[in-house]
Amino acid sequence: MTIIYHPKLSTELEKYGIAIPLCDDRSQRVFERLKQDFPQLKELDLSLLEELTREDLKRAHDSDFLERWFSDEEFITQILYAYDCQDPSRYLPERAQAPLTQLRESILSQVKGTVLTVKTALEAKKFCYYLGGGMHHARSYTGAGFCPLSDIVIALRKAQKEYSLQNILILDVDAHMGDGTAEITKDDPTLTTISLHMADGWPIHSELPIISSDYDLPFKLNEEESYLPRLQNILFDSDIMEKKWDLLFVVNGADPYEGDALKSSEGLKLSKEQLLARDMLIYKWARDLDIPQAWVMAGGYGEKAADIYSQFLLKILHLMG
């Protein structure tokens, strides 16, 4: 297995005056916790990150959006929208230490991390976990919900092309619906999407139409007990089991946790134990079927999010000895 981490691949949103309750250092906290038990873990060698071409981005985003994304002025408008900065408490330019336009390179670096994660999982035919990534609300024509670009679809379509892959399963267990991934992949039978999410509370942007995933499993508050059985059922459903999957891509949000700090993820309250069982169920399903697995962090807010990621990764690292 491989864990991909480097401090330079974090968002550092505070540096740009953007105030969302994402702990900028949550990846670092997870990595440090893992290193306590596994001191041999190493930070990523950044020279392994491949440059992305406009062609790579175009596999997920339309040309108009990319034009705007690469023009400084329109990039700022786009980024403030993607991070929900219409809410004035979310953007405090007086606290910024760097111009917002620098965020563009930082976001592209994070996308490169997802690209490398997919590639590593495919080449090693194993489990690879990226302590970053998972921008599942980004659509073909706009960023949204703290997700400026679709690292997911960019990485998967690039891998499909370079490794001649047929079918990829995208399993999104973030508290929020994977609506952006669903929009970009809606006419693409080679990318199958499953999303388990809160039934209520998303999207908060009513101006963006809701696009269904191939399989949507919504949960209302107090339906948490059915979460694991329904996850098990969909993974072992005959439609899913019949297909040969070249890769499982997991959008591993920690925000369904009952201790999550984001207001808009309060619609689902899984316990720490349920989240560990969720992650182990997914991991073992793919391992037993010999499907390479690429995992990304996605949402997980506040002080306690790092514990959710750490408990799972420690368990896997210990399993592997």
Ligand SMILES: [Zn+2]
């Ligand atoms: Zn989320």
